[in-house]
Amino acid sequence: MKGLSLKGINKTFGKVHAVRDVSKDIHSGEFFTLLGPSGCGKTTLLRMIAGLELQDSGRIILDGEDITGLPAIKRHINTVFQSYALFPHLNIFDNVAFGLRSRKVPGVEVNKRVKNTLEMLELGEMTKRFPHQLSGGQSQRVALARALVNEPKVLLLDEPMSALDAKLRAQVQVELRRLQQKLHQTFILVTHDQDEALIVSDRIAVMKDGQIIQYGTPAEVYDFPKNRFVAEFLGSANLIEGNYRDGLFHTQIGIFELEKPPSWEKGFIAIRPEWIRISDTEPVKNGLRATVTEIIYRGTNLDISLTPGPIRLRTSTYSHIKIGDELWLDLAPKEIAVLNE
Amino acid sequence: MNKLIIWYGELITGHKLLKRGLFFLTPGMLWLILFLVLPGLILILVSFAGRGTYGDLVWEFSFENYTRLIGYGIFGWTLDYVYILFRSIWVALVTTCLSVVLSYPLCFYIAKKPLRTRYLWLTIVIIPFWTNMVIRAYAWFLILAPELPFAKLAAFLKLIPEGAPLYPSALAVYLGMISMFLPFVALPLFSSIERLDWTLVEAAQDLYASNFRIFMHAILPQTLPGLSVGIILTIVPAMGMFVVPDLLGGAKYMLIGNLIQQQFGSSRDYAFGAAISMALMILTLISLYLYKRKNRGVDLI
Structure with missing residues (x-):
């Protein structure tokens, strides 16, 4: 098989089980992201793929x-x-x-390949400069060039954007995505930044406590989080606890209809703030009467908190909502994600 | 000059500040003038004087001491002194090189130890430092004595006659010198190695570097500051060292330090001793200059 296969990888540091039984096939030419909070084992997994750390058990197979x-x-x-670890001298x-x-x-x-790579990354002007004379963004591109010039079968990126400021980071993320699509090389990115993961990846593996807890395309992972951790780690979500009986979901703030019956009797549903709509009249299904308690102006939108709940929702800045307003919220069944775990 | 300025939060005039600075500098300046500049000047003067019949100084200006040093003596032309001079440089270079070669593995070994035992190991390296060097030289007498395995092995290999000690010899001088100067290289090098950024080593491994390339590009540039200090601290005193070669080398392996000591001691030829000292000092300054030019950007101390 073309691509990288991880088979039952385990790694412990003393008493800490850093990576637990991770198995995953990463296809050739795919932009794969390991996403998780710090200490979840994602960097350890990357270092084992690079060969800088030896796993306790499991196998790594590259192109068969x-x-x-x-x-x-x-x-x-x-x-x-x-x-970046550029050689300073x-x-x-x-x-x-x-x-x-x-x-x-x-x-x-060497001359030809280095020149081509530097030109591809728009670094042609600075061949004679030294690392300490570069800005953060330039250093990052040099590090990228230094790896890419070898035409690796897999390129590993260990939080390459963490040293950049927010604006530059957003720009570099798009560039990195374009570059990967142009080269059609396998990229494996480690990050704790969920926006970054959503922007660049073909597939995301969300890691927690050394395990991959959810895996899929950015849309799959964002739209259908399997559990509370993924729902809260990727974007924000209103988590509502309740019981499912007689085909309806009973909660403290109201009774809701779900699109598909869940596998459990007691559990959580998640609804993203931007999926909740404000309605002038009572919706046919899943309406909720709520009072505005807080409004945060974010430029592109408003983040509104309401009771009961608290429920958070995101709406356009165009709406004329004031604190204390009573609104009808539309929590449409197709917008509700049922958490399995 | 009497304008008010703010100096680290204090309102003061420039004049007062200058006076205070001079006050603080004076003790140091006096010390340097009294114990470094004046003796240096006296040494230069004495090196152009001559020796009286009874070993007293004769104030007649001549270059005789210097011409004698490069070989024009009363018994005709001989390169003995020049030979001793170059042997001293050679011994100092070999001592420094071997100390560096031994220090790297030693420092990596200690740096890899857990923090609890690391300083115990460092102390073990430093302890000989606190011991008088004459005592250390005599300790080598014991180790190299004919009754011990090292001398016996050498005798078995027919390198030395049966029942003879391994000293005085060049080997004994090198052993003594290296044991003397190893901490001078190891300690500054250790401080560099302890702070080593291992991601550079990993980056080099990631980029298919051989062990030699890893050392040259990921380790050497990072340890150069400590290494430089160690090299300077070793090569300068090693060139003038006389106790160790005197005890462990004897007359068989004379170095320039011994030669100087002889002039001020048994030979009572102060003028010639001063001239040799000047030659040694000039050589040391030249080598420091060359070293600094080769390692541009590296602070010597």
Whole structure:
């Protein structure tokens, strides 16, 4: 099979079980993201793929070849480190050429490939500069160039955007996505930033406590969170606890209809703030009368908190809502996600 | 000059500030002038004087001491002194190089120890530091004595006659010198290695670097500050060292330090001793200059 397969990977550090029995197939040419809070084992998993950490058990297979026991220098995988780890005494050209020179690629070819890569990443002007003369965004692109010039089968990115400011980060995320689609190479990104994961990925694996707890395309993971953790970690969600009986979901704030009956009798549903609509009249189904308690102006929209609940909803800034207003909320059945766990 | 300025939160005039600065500087300046500049000048003066019949100084200006140093003596032309000079440089270089080669594995070994035992290991490295060097040199006498396995092994291999000690010899001098200077290299190097950014090593591994390339690009540049200090702290005193070569090398392995000591001691030729000292000092300054030029941007101390 083309691509990277992880089979039953385990890793412990002393008493901490950092990665628990992770198995996953990552397809060739896919932008795959490991998303999770700090300490969830995502970076450890990435380092084991790179060969910088040895797993306790499990196997790693790359394009049908078992690379479990190979050290980092023998794996056709390159990494963009969180701190970029550029060699401070080498200029940009020599930094990017490092991997090719390690493998004794002839000088003419080194020149050509480094030049092409630097031009692709719009770094052609700064070949003679040194790392300490670069801005954060430039350093990040050099780190990317240094890895990509080796044409790795898999490119690993360890939180590459964490050192950039918010505006630059948003821009780089889109660029990274475009670059990956152009090169059609396998990228594996580690991040704790859910927006970043949604923007760049083909597939997201949400990790918690060393395990992958949900896996799917960004839309699948965002629209149908399986459990409370995913619902709250990706975006925000109103979690409502209640009992399901007689085909209806009974909660403290009201009785709601669901699209599909859940597998449990007592549990949670989630509804995203932007999925709740404000209605002038009482909706046919799942209406909720609520009072505005707080309004936060966010430029592009308003975040409104209401009682009972508290329920949070997001609406356009165009609406003329004041604190104390009583509104009808429409919690349409198709917008409600039923959490399985 | 009498304008009011704010200096670290204090309202003061420039004039007062200057006076205060001079007050603080004076003790240090006096110390340097009294114990460094004046003796240095006296040494230069003495090196151009001559020796009287009874070892007293004769104030007649001549270059004789310097011409004698490069070989024009009363018994014709000989390179003995020049040879001793170059041997000193050679011994200092070899001592420094071997100390560096030994320090790297030692420092990595200690740096990998858990924090609890790390300082115990460092203390073990430092303890010889606190011991008088004459005592340390005599300790080598014991280790190299004919009754112990090292001398016996050498005798068995027919390197030395049966029942002879391993000293005085070049080997004993090197052993003594390296044990003397290893902490001078190891301690500054350790402070660099302890703060080593291992992600650079990982980045080099990730980019298919051989062990040699990893050392050259990920470890050496990061440890260069500590290494520089260690090299300077070793090579400068090693060039002038006389106790260790005197005890462990004897007359068989004379270095420039011994030669100087001899002039001020048994030979009572102060003028010639001063000239050799000047030559050593100039050589040291030249090597420091060359080192600094080669490692541009590295602060020496």
